[in-house]
Amino acid sequence: MKKISILGSTGSIGTQTLDVIRKNPEKFEVVAISANSSVNLLLEQIKEFKPKYVAVYNESSAEKLKSMIPNNINIEVLSGMEGLEKISSLDEIDVLLTAIVGMIGLKPTLAAIRCGKTIALANKETLVTAGKLVMSEAKKYNVDILPVDSEHSAIFQSLNGENYKNIDKIILTASGGPFRGKTKDELLNVTKNEALKHPNWSMGRKISIDSSTLMNKGLEVIEAKWLFDVDYKDIDVVVHPQSIIHSMVQFNDSSIIAQLGCPDMRLPIQYALTYPDRILNDFERLDFTKFSTFTFEKPDLETFPCLKLAFDCLKMGGTYCAVLNAANEVLVNEFLEDKIGFYDIPYYIEKALEAHESIEDPTLDEILSVDKWARDFVIKSIN
Template sequence: MNRKNISILGSTGSIGTQTLDIVRLNKDLFKIEGISTNKNIELLIDQIKEFNPKKVAIYDEIAFNNFLKLKEVNEYKNLLNGIEILKGLDGLVEISKSKNIDILVTAVVGMVGLLPTLAAIKNSTTIALANKETLVTAGEIVMSEAKKHNSNIIPVDSEHSAIFQCLNGENNNKIEKILLTASGGPFLGRKKEELECVTKNEALKHPNWTMGAKISIDSSTLMNKGLEVIEAKWLFDVDPKDIVVHVHPQSIVHSMVEFSDSTVMAQLGCPDMRVPIQYALTYPKRISSNFDRLNLFEASNLSFQEPDLEVFPCLRLAYEALSHGGTDCTVLNAANEVLVQYFLEEKIKFYDIPKYISLAIKEHSFIKKPTLEEILDIDKWTRDFISNTVLNVQKV
């Protein structure tokens, strides 16, 4: 396999650091060209020392200014000399549109991943997609651009990677259903009244996966699965009604595909995000790893159940937004991003998240076939609407 040049958006986050774990073990196969962080400049410095990237972007303005000051410190002068240091969303776009990279790993959280991804697609760069929101907010535009520019989009989410792997070699064989698995999160089996006053610390305790705060909260509300349903529609070109969520607490079966002849193909493995990350980086080849091996004798109890849409209304809202189409998914995503942050800051309660999402979808000016500019405008409107609504409620 030829050596690949990689840039990582969100190199200091959970997916980003695990990507670097794989690069660290396979330096003959991968070279880091660019990395970015929101504000974790301490870890960013360590990554610069180890991987010597050509470009570095810092999204947060305060963190960027603090980082620039390091150039005047003797300890860091030589380290940072010759590195292009970039700021904000423009910096992420600049890293992404470099023609020197073979793969862009989009591991940032939220809508911020959309424009950098589109910039990379225009250069026919392969996208290792870990940023759900890119396809949730603008799936039709992104997939159309990818096809136009011959850019491969390889999913990194364990569920979508599983589906992608199940479809390898199937060519145009008809998919009857996608069976998307969900762990059920930390509140599986709980009643609605039990979740009225849950804390952020309870919601952050995922039983199987180690993830960032935002994705952990999304998992607790099942919005994470709702976003994955929308993402699956665009990645695999299936009807929303043919994407069926199966709650699978053991997180061993990462997802399945049912074909028209009734065959069901599944991808199994230990819950370890490095597996789908590595597959995205090496596709279409597989390389050896030291990851834990699945022992089916020890994991013999594999169970599945339907999700409870009354207890977890965010999943229902995602299905409804996808069925309605247009800007509903953009509003769903933007409202959720703001509300999850408010929940983490303990400004709202657990069920305020679906309540305000539903309100924002109802109140926005719906567009059936939005342009990119209209999507960005609706995203901004939604964030302002949610902020003003929550602020007004708190004043009462």
């Protein structure tokens, strides 16, 4: 039985992870869960899964949760970054599934790696901001980083048994989001509610906005570079609106191997938790007779400049990717609060990148400092 700690158990990936565990109680034990402030859902999860630890990042919410937990439940309530780091590095856990949103996942992930825990990674910002550092630590401590994103899981599965040196190209697929086929003029005044309506996937608010701008795909390009040790020139993005082919690998002999399946995040979650095994589930099976056509398009970089910005940051190296990520996190939040427009997101990201003095081969403290600088810069710029 694998013992699991989940960072971000109340979000979209976290709740779907618990659904996988719920269906396989003989295979998994939930040792610890966490959230930012969603104490009501946390309490429900505590009652059902009976973890030994719960971490609430928001300290006042942690105190509130303590007062809500019945006396007959024995659980340790932790708070802040220290709480997240503790549940990530517990002696008794085998796997840390990191589904927390944003830069906040970096330090707990590093803590888990340094304690030799297997990482099931859904928090793409960890590798976007500190890919070189994280992968170096994983190698040092002989830790497996298993991708949970559907695209990276597809690549990982396509590379099973293959020599990474034979990779010619990684082909990341994108649904195109809710605005595929739209022009820039048509998107000037779109609202957050329009941007949140993803055509194929059920996702959280932040990742849904990232999907609408194609920044999500840009972050995935950066993540793929570190996960699979490839040059940015060897990563392509292709729009595949049906979301059935989740990504592909082209090899040096011109062969292409792809992973296909119905769009259901529980599949890559389950694969990361059970790797290297596969187990039976009741997920929808792909019926090819229902799909008469698979279509593919080039991404429109003029209408969706965030994807180009991500490639530019990879090319420039240093701490540009950390700036990209931090600026984007702030701007997506501002857009969700109706304080800025859709195209203010790439506009202010580009301004932050232009103002940044990059650091080559940064330390963790330097990455955290750059992250703070970028957030402060964007807030000052939009105000």
